[in-house]
Amino acid sequence: MSSPKLAQAGIRDVAFGAGVKVVEPCNLYGCTIGDNCFIGPFTEIQNGVVIGARTRVQSHSFICELVTVGVDCFIGHGVMFINDTFARGGPARGRKELWRETKVGNRVSIGSNATIMPVQIVDEVVIGAGAVVTKNIMVSGTYVGNPARLLISGK
Secondary structure (H helix, E strand, O other): OOOOOOOOOOEOOOEEOOOOOOOOOOOOEEEOOHHHHHHEOOOOOOOOEEEEOOOOEEOEEEOOEEEEEEEOOOOOOEEEOOOOOOOEEEEEOHHEEEEEEEEEOOOOEEEOHHHEEOOOOOEEEEEEEOOOOOOEEEOEEEEEEEOOEEEEEEE
16 A cells, blocks of 8 residues: 655745735645735635735635736635636646636626636626636626626626
8 A cells, every 4th residue: 555645735935915814724825915815714826826905715716827816806615717728628737838817807706606717807797606707708797607698787
């Protein structure tokens, strides 16, 4: 019987702004967290991610590489960001050149258990709980469903 290779979860190489609160356990590494943010327990925020000031990331959320989140945002419980679109019919298997980026604007709220594919989301958007965002959101408003669609325009 063999022993597994263990990798320690924790917080390393993170650039924190002032007044940040992190509830452990978390797995945060190589990311930037802006001023006065809240990071809930059981979250993972990966290398190169930027989280804007005054943003709340609730428990059990996963924010993968190539994601930028604006200021004054809310990321609900269990939100999953995806950077691998399986463009070649399966996982990229370490071929990061196949990954795609996600940019979330300012004052965006993402409901619990939403899935965010590699997209752009403009400012002033609400994404309902359980929504699956598969396409760019270029108009402010409320989006729900799978795939996410505009329910109420913000303009």
